[in-house]
Amino acid sequence: MxxxxxxxxxxxxxxxxxxxxxxxxxxxxxxxxxxxxxxxxxxxxxxxxxxxxxxxxxxxxxxxxxxxxxxxxxxxxxxxxxxxxxxxxxxxxxxxxxxxxxxxxxxxxxxxxxxxxxxxxxxxxxxxxxxxxxxxxxxxxxxxxxxxxxxxxxxxxxxxxKTIEDISFKNPTDGEYYGKPVIRPTALAKVCGLADYGDDQELKMPAESLKVVMVQPKIAHHANIIKIDTSEAEKMPGVVKVITAKDIKAAGGTNIMAEGHFHERTTIMVPSRTVLCEDKIYRYGDVVALVCADTKDHARAAAEKVKVEIEKLPEYLGYLDAVMPDAMRIHKDTPNIFALQPVLKGVGLDEPSKVAEVIDNSAFSVEGSFFATREPHLSIEGDTVQAYFDEDGFLAIQCKSQGVYSSIGRIGNSVGVPKDKIRIIMNPTGASFGWSTNAGDLCLAAAATAVTKMPVALSMTYEEHQHFSGKRRPCHSNGRVACDKNGKITATEFEFGMDQGAYTFGGDDIISKQVRFAFFPYVVPNVAGISRIAITNHNFGTAYRSYGSPQAFTLSEALMDMLAEKAGIDPFEFRWRNIARTGELNINSHPFRLYPMEKMMEMMKPHYDKAVKEAKEKDTPEVRRGVGLAWGGFNVSEGPTDHATVRLELNPDGTITKYDTWQELGQGGDIGSVMVTLEALKPLGITPEQIKLVQSDTKICPDSGMSAGSRSHYMNGHATIIAAEKLINAMKKKDGTFRTYDEMVKEGIATKYEGKYMTIVTPGLSRLDPNTGIGDPTPAFTYALNMAEVAVDTKTGKTTVTRFICVADVGKVGNIDAVNGQAYGGISHSIGFALSENYDDVTKHTNIASSGVPYIKDIPDELHVFYHESDDKTGPFGSSGASEAFQASGHVAVLNAIYNACGVRVFEMPATKEKVKEGLDILAKGGKINPPKKYFLGADLYDELEEIKANPVPYGGIDFFKPLGAAGERFF
Ligand code: FES
Ligand code: FES
Incomplete structure (x- = not known):
């Protein structure tokens, strides 16, 4: 050198x-x-x-x-x-x-x-x-x-x-912080370049730390492994150890990530995922070995010398291939379709096929088949993990994680370190949007430390990360919906086929979302539907903002527009006629928790009228203009047994330390925690500067649950209220003033208090019935009505979103800048999802640009969100939760707008310019765009619903979770 x-x-x-x-x-x-x-x-x-x-x-x-x-x-x-x-x-x-x-x-x-x-x-x-x-x-x-x-x-x-003062937020003199744009505590370090993210942590580790590089052969999507030859790699300069599955087992690990059932109808019998592949490659990004060396370059050079001999197997890269009758089983113990959830309502509960009769006999009906893309999360920071044994003998893993405690559960016994000796610490994090709910990367770094007993740093290239991390599950769907002559929906039937990818964990959980959010928040009296999920050889499905609902809205909000057109009713008016009003039931036969729908539509109406008028005025043959609507929403919390714990401690100087695991990924875990603490401790007159956050380290913070499911504000907020009440009561003197820290200590009164909240206190919560889909799993919802305005260039087919308006109800807004951040961010992902984002072609979708990330000119500057603030009585301070609703259905607003602009309906996402252009050319020649033929999703819908009716499974209760294999206890 x-x-x-x-x-x-x-x-x-x-x-x-x-x-x-x-x-x-x-x-x-x-x-x-x-x-x-x-x-x-x-x-x-x-x-x-x-x-x-x-x-x-x-x-x-x-x-x-x-x-x-x-x-x-x-x-x-x-x-x-x-x-x-x-x-x-x-x-x-x-x-x-x-x-x-x-x-x-x-x-x-x-x-x-x-x-x-x-x-x-x-x-x-x-x-x-x-x-x-x-x-x-x-x-x-x-x-x-x-x-x-x-x-x-x-x-x-x-x-x-202007002066700095002019543009700066000032603490309110009346102590009323809630809703105001208080600055997030992590902002200062971030704007100065002083926030040390994963790669920065790695640079600052002791010199003797090992560098770990994955052996990710990228030679097949599905193959038997004949041999992994590490001999040449072991002789390479600087190599300390080449780790295969055998080494993990020799260190006492099972090499198997813990897994469990979330659903009564799951057929997976053994955990599906290993830390390092031993016998089989299930997907392109699988890892067969780890090279630990003195430098990253040495590790990388050696990794290239590991030889993997394979026998190729048939590759099923999507749901439609994997469910064909002649497809082989990808995991030998179970059929490729491994879970399903029906939903029945009205006449469907008596006899599923009667729903078809209602549709056939209605004044108007439409049908369609749709495909929602395998969407990559595309955080700018990739994946980097450090692991070491800390001074107390814990295997400490510093990482990006949306659930530090749940990650311990997933690691389980895989690396040979007892779970009570694993410590997860969240690094300052460059976003995730869901992929870091999975702990596969943590297992790799943990295995390297467990085997070598050395501190290690694993830093993936962006391409390695793209192939390794999970993605939003793609979904094929078929559906019909009908209405009477007045435009009131009479019935719907639908089926979803979700592509879970190579590993099953969580697939039997997400199937509940399509059968809750299809046709949300409308009233549909008769329903027959099913959601199925299948293993394939593509990347595994994982969490992504609005988890499972965009796939549902891809079908239902397109069908709503199609039916409105067939009935000759304006799409806004059609939605107005069908939104649920107080007391009316959702497709799971339960009331909606709140009914802000009418008010929200009233807020949207003037914007819609203006947009339609402008679209007409600006429409030219060269640039067609259109407006599209889509209702969306999502649940709040993980369900009836969700829980969160936080601690508040009074410090000698009168400040407060808050301990929690509200994982801050950039989506507001820091400022959210501050806002609820400020509000809960309002009687003490605390300011933001007086709150010190200690977050997301399992050794010192209590378990506040995952940062997912729009649950954090709701759950952490409630737990904070409980802890704050205890602290305030302890501090309160008879005369109504508050004790100081010194007075508390002198009187022997504790200065630290814990608050624990459980959703179970909400009356009437129930998981969905696995035979009927009847149920009410979560205590709150968030609602979003989206409107996209687009311009379609007829020469190229390129769609530009020119304005996007969302009317949302997230309960009381806790911090306007933080909620706006979720809203604008979610909408920008929705636009990308509609038009460009994809992780399908593993040779092409290797970085953020080639995977279709939206650049600034792809997102309109005219992005407006208006809040209808219901006072959600079940939520903390009237809030419900902010995040997921903003990415639930915005993509369909864009797709509907394209159709309204130029007559091209894109059934199979993304709506690339090539696809739109192809449609335009067909229309220009006087042709008709043929929708996709109805997909075969594994069985006839009604045959399968009859089968389910004839063979009901026992309801597993609100706490259903069945650990599999070596995981002998509930871990999630
Ligand atoms: S990428 Fe996260 S703030 Fe910009
Ligand atoms: S890191 Fe240099 S442009 Fe992305």
Whole structure:
């Protein structure tokens, strides 16, 4: 290796450094120097998180070779823009305008903004958007609008038109914080580049730590493993150990990730997933070995020397292939379809096929078959895990995790360390949106430490992460819906076929979502439906915001528009006629928890009328305009047995420490926790600055559950109220004033209190009946009515969303910036889901750009969310939960808008420009776009419903969970 000494002027000071001119990028060098504010996400020049200014020009440092940079060049990084005690106005604006969520993109955006404002002191919003588009700055969390707001505000301050004070939130003098845009506590470190994410933690580990690289052969989607030959790899320089499944077993592990049934009809009998594959490869991203070496380069070079001999098996890359009668079993112990959930209502409960009769005899009916894509999460930060034995003998795993406690359950006995000796600590996290609910990556790092007894760091390339991490489950569906001559829905029948991918965990849980959220929040008197899920050889399905409901709305909200058209009724009016009114029942034969639907539609109406009028006015043959609607919503909490625990402690200086596991992934775990604590402790007159959060470390924080299911605000909020009441009561003196810490100690009164909340206190909760789908699993809902306005270029087929409006009800808004962040972010994912995002082709969908992540110009600046704030009496301070509803159905609003613009209905997502263009060409020739033929999803719908009726299974109760294999207890 030939190295070079060189000088660079970095942030104003000349600094000497040693580099490898052939290999190092500028980002590598900066990060080695400790300037870890420069983040590396894609490492391919497509995300902008590594942006720095080199000799006055904005560049992406991950692709800039150091050997091409002149000595004494000037480099400006985030660390040179401002510090916590001397913030630049851009950094202040980012914090104050809600532009910080996970923060991984933030240093790159701030540096990029600095460069923009050097060139253009008074940019317009569109110029700002053009700049970020040109420089490829991607944010996956915010939906971009707040970022443009922040640039505009910072520019005003820099021009002297406003002061920092003018753009800053001030603590209210009346102590009324709830709902206000209090700044998230993690924002300061993030805007200064001082938040140490996973790769930053790795750089700061002791030098003797081992670097771990996965052997991910990527040679087949389905194959028997004949032999794994590690002999050559073991001889490579720097290699300490090549670990295969045998080594994990020799260390006392089972090599099997814990698994359990969530449903009475699941047929999986043994856990489906190993830590390292031993006998079989089930999907492209499977891992067969780990190489532990002194450096990452050594580990990577050795990993390439591991030889894997295989015998290819038939590959079933989607649901339709895996459920064909001649398909082989992918997991030998069970048929490929491994779980199903029916739903019946009205005449369907007497006799399922009577629903078909109602449809046949109704005035109008429509049918359609639909496909929702395998959507990748595309967080800008990939996957990186550190593991080590801590000073108390715990196997500590630092990682990205949406459920630090549930991860311990999933690791189970797989690596040979008892569960009570595993400690999960969440790193500052560059978002996840669901993929980090799975602990496969944690198992890998844990196995490496368990086998080598050494601290290890596992950092995947973005491509490795893409192939390794789970995705949103794709879904095929068939459905019919009918209405009477007045446009009132009479009946629906539907069937869903979910592609679970290679590993089954959680698949029997998600099937409840389609049979709850299809046709939400309408009244449908007669229903016959089923949701099935099958194993395939593609990536496994995992959590993603709005978990399982987008697949349902893909069918139902398209059918709503199709039926409205058939009945000759405006789609808004058609929805108005069919939304549930007080007391009316959902498809699970239970009342909705709240009925804000009418009021929400009234709020949307003027926007809809204006949009339709404008679309007509602006419509041209070259650019067709259209407006699309879609109702959506989601549940709050994980169900009848959900629970959360938090602790509050009074400190000597009168401040409060809050302990919880409200996992902060950028979606508001920090500020959410602060908001509920402020409100719960209002009698004490606490300010945000007086709350110290200790979060997401299983050794010191109580279990507040997963950050999923829009549950955190609801569950943690309630638990905080309970803990706060205990603390306040303990502090209260007879005269109504409060004891100080010293007085408490002197009187022997405890200063730390725990609050535990369980959803079971809500009357009437029940899991869905596995034979009928009747049930009411969750105590609250969130609601979202979406409207997309699109322009379709008829020459290219490209769709641009020009405005997006959402009317939402999440109960009382706890922090407007945080909820807006969820809303805009969710909507931006929905737009990407509709138009571009995909992880289907494993050779192409390897990074965020090729997988279709929306850049800023793909998301409209006109993104508006209006809140109808129901006072949810079951929720903490009237709130329900914010997040999932915002990504439930926005994609169908876009797809409906495309149809209304140009007559092309896209049944199979995503609506790429090629697909829309193909439709336009057919229409131009006077042809008709043929919808997909009804899919074969495993059985005839009514035959299967009859079969279920004839063979009911016993209801497993509200607490149903059956551990499998070595996991002998409930762990989730
Ligand atoms: S552009 Fe450099 S890390 Fe993505
Ligand atoms: S805040 Fe931009 S990627 Fe998370």
């Amino acid at each position: 030939k190295l070079r000494k060189m000088w660079l002027n970095i942030n104003g000071a000349n600094r000497m450094l040693i580099c490898n001119p052939e290999k190092d990028t500028l980002a590598d060098v900066l990060r080695r120097m400790g300037l870890t504010g420069t983040k590396v996400g894609c490492n391919k020049g497509v995300c902008g998180s590594c942006s720095v200014i080199l000799n006055g020009k904005l560049i992406r440092s991950c692709t800039k070779k150091i050997g091409k940079i002149d000595e004494y060049s000037q480099v400006l990084t985030i660390e040179g823009i401002g510090t916590p005690t001397n913030l630049h106005p851009i950094q202040v604006a980012w914090m104050q305008l809600g532009a910080v969520q996970c923060g991984f993109c933030v240093p790159g955006f701030i540096v990029s903004t600095y460069a923009l404002l050097l060139e253009n002191k008074k940019p317009t919003r569109e110029e700002v958007r053009d700049w970020f588009q040109k420089h490829r700055n991607v944010c996956r969390c915010t939906g971009y609008k707040q970022i443009v707001d922040a640039v505009m505000a910072a520019a005003e301050v820099m021009r002297g038109e």
